[in-house]
Amino acid sequence: MEMRHGIRRPAANARMRFPVRRILVASTAAILALMFVLWRFDNNRVETLRTDLIDAILPSFEIGIKPGRIVWSFFDSVGSFSRIVKQNEELNRELSQLKSWREIAHNLERENANLRRLLDLRAAAEHYLISASVLADSSSPFRQSFLISAGRENGIVDGWAVTDGFGLVGRISGVGTSTSRVIQITDPNSRIPVRLGSGNRAILSGDNSSAPLLDMIERVDDVELNDRVLTSGDGNVFPANTLVGFVVKDSKNRLRVKPSADFRDLQFVRVIRVRPNERIEGPGELIVESSGSAQGLQPEATANSGN
Amino acid sequence: MSGLLQRTTIIVASIGILAFFLTPTGHAPSRYPPPDAIFCLLAAIIVRRPSLVPAYAVVGVGLLCDILLFRPLGLWTLAMLGATEFLRGKTDNVRGLPFAFEWMLVSAAFLCALAIYNAVLIVFLTPFADFSLILLHYLATVLAYPACVVVAIFVFRVRKLHPVEEDSAKGSSD
Numbered sequence: 001m002e003m004r005h006g007i008r009r010p011a012a013n014a015r016m017r018f019p020v021r022r023i024l025v026a027s028t029a030a031i032l033a034l035m036f037v038l039w040r041f042d043n044n045r046v047e048t049l050r051t052d053l054i055d056a057i058l059p060s061f062e063i064g065i066k067p068g069r070i071v072w073s074f075f076d077s078v079g080s081f082s083r084i085v086k087q088n089e090e091l092n093r094e095l096s097q098l099k100s101w102r103e104i105a106h107n108l109e110r111e112n113a114n115l116r117r118l119l120d121l122r123a124a125a126e127h128y129l130i131s132a133s134v135l136a137d138s139s140s141p142f143r144q145s146f147l148i149s150a151g152r153e154n155g156i157v158d159g160w161a162v163t164d165g166f167g168l169v170g171r172i173s174g175v176g177t178s179t180s181r182v183i184q185i186t187d188p189n190s191r192i193p194v195r196l197g198s199g200n201r202a203i204l205s206g207d208n209s210s211a212p213l214l215d216m217i218e219r220v221d222d223v224e225l226n227d228r229v230l231t232s233g234d235g236n237v238f239p240a241n242t243l244v245g246f247v248v249k250d251s252k253n254r255l256r257v258k259p260s261a262d263f264r265d266l267q268f269v270r271v272i273r274v275r276p277n278e279r280i281e282g283p284g285e286l287i288v289e290s291s292g293s294a295q296g297l298q299p300e301a302t303a304n305s306g307n
Numbered sequence: 308m309s310g311l312l313q314r315t316t317i318i319v320a321s322i323g324i325l326a327f328f329l330t331p332t333g334h335a336p337s338r339y340p341p342p343d344a345i346f347c348l349l350a351a352i353i354v355r356r357p358s359l360v361p362a363y364a365v366v367g368v369g370l371l372c373d374i375l376l377f378r379p380l381g382l383w384t385l386a387m388l389g390a391t392e393f394l395r396g397k398t399d400n401v402r403g404l405p406f407a408f409e410w411m412l413v414s415a416a417f418l419c420a421l422a423i424y425n426a427v428l429i430v431f432l433t434p435f436a437d438f439s440l441i442l443l444h445y446l447a448t449v450l451a452y453p454a455c456v457v458v459a460i461f462v463f464r465v466r467k468l469h470p471v472e473e474d475s476a477k478g479s480s481d
Contacts, residue, residue: 029385031381032385032388035381036379036427036431038380039379039380040379040433050374050377057374058375061329061375065329065330069330071327071330137329140328140376142435143377145377
């Protein structure tokens with residue numbers, strides 16, 4: 001590269017390199033666009049590919065995530081020193097209250113066990129818990145999800161509920177071999193059927209705020225602030241009666257749910273393994289099919305027993 | 308620092324930022340979306356020394372982010388590629404101009420990328436975020452840019468080159 005060409009040299013050089021580079025960039029762009037279109041129209045297959053890729057990539061990311069965790073916890077501890085004294089007082093006060101509650105709970109538990117025995121009650125099909133640790137926070141400002149350290153080989157299945165011991169955190173969406181993704185109840189795509197005391201049903205829909213919105217409430221007038229919100233188990237995907245949180249009102253007077261789960265400090269979660277309910281299909285042996293009118297009634301009877 | 312080493316450091320740093328975002332802390336949704344620090348860093352370096360961040364590095368880092376952050380595959384990478392290619396073409400114009408001009412240029416490129424990204428999401432009927440969140444994300448990114456420039460200059464030792472220097476740097480790296 002002689003200097004006598006001076007300033008004009010780069011221009012000539014660039015003109016030589018330009019077309020090849022431009023074609024390469026343009027074709028890369030085309031491939032990316034194609035990738036997006038494929039993702040949009042064949043979502044399931046591409047998402048499966050994505051979970052497999054994450055399965056492969058994430059272990060090497062652990063190295064990067066660990067120092068990150070240390071840095072975060074350092075910031076966290078610096079900020080929390082001032083809060084700790086106040087928090088301690090609060091906790092002590094709460095503890096003294098909780099002690100009396102514990103006594104009550106113990107008594108109730110005993111009473112419950114006795115009553116159940118008396119009733120010979122068959123509780124809902126047993127749940128088992130699978131514990132997993134939180135590997136990575138894959139939420140962006142617009143999506144709320146994270147990855148956990150259990151996957152297909154641990155028996156995880158799409159759609160199962162995830163709790164942190166205090167309350168519902170979200171549901172499984174995307175299962176890899178050894179990792180799976182949890183969509184939080186605060187994610188805009190999350191819709192969960194819930195029950196607000198006394199059989200009042202509603203849909204809990206996430207909207208990126210820390211308290212998801214209560215939608216499609218059956219009887220709005222019956223809802224009271226601080227009501228407990230439980231999953232209703234509708235749709236046979238979620239276990240019923242898992243605590244979600246408590247009813248609160250926001251500044252615009254909309255009803256929301258303050259989650260019981262502690263989203264600020266999620267390290268371990270439990271996945272609730274659900275045995276699918278046995279479907280009750282058909283009228284059984286009780287109704288003898290005889291005339292044409294009975295056939296007309298049959299589908300309705302099936303629908304009712306299915307609920 | 309040699310070019311190759313510098314290039315590797317920059318890619319590793321971008322992946323480090325991604326790892327930082329992936330670190331599980333505080334799963335409560337935040338009111339304030341964080342800035343797109345990866346875009347800021349890459350843009351700050353591209354405006355100074357385009358040869359240090361080749362297009363394939365932008366695509367690689369972008370795709371990795373898309374996969375791990377569960378974004379629509381490829382779309383943000385495409386938007387980022389477009390914005391960085393635009394900035395790459397403007398390197399000669401930015402050289403010697405005050406920083407405010409460069410800041411405006413990068414902000415405009417990011418705005419276009421963000422607008423196209425969300426427009427495509429709307430056209431393809433894909434769920435997208437609240438307008439207010441996108442706006443806050445944009446403002447955070449614009450405000451974070453000067454900090455990324457400081458990092459680019461003092462940590463990665465990237466400085467604007469004279470045209471002739473740039474040419475010889477290109478020649479030596481080819």
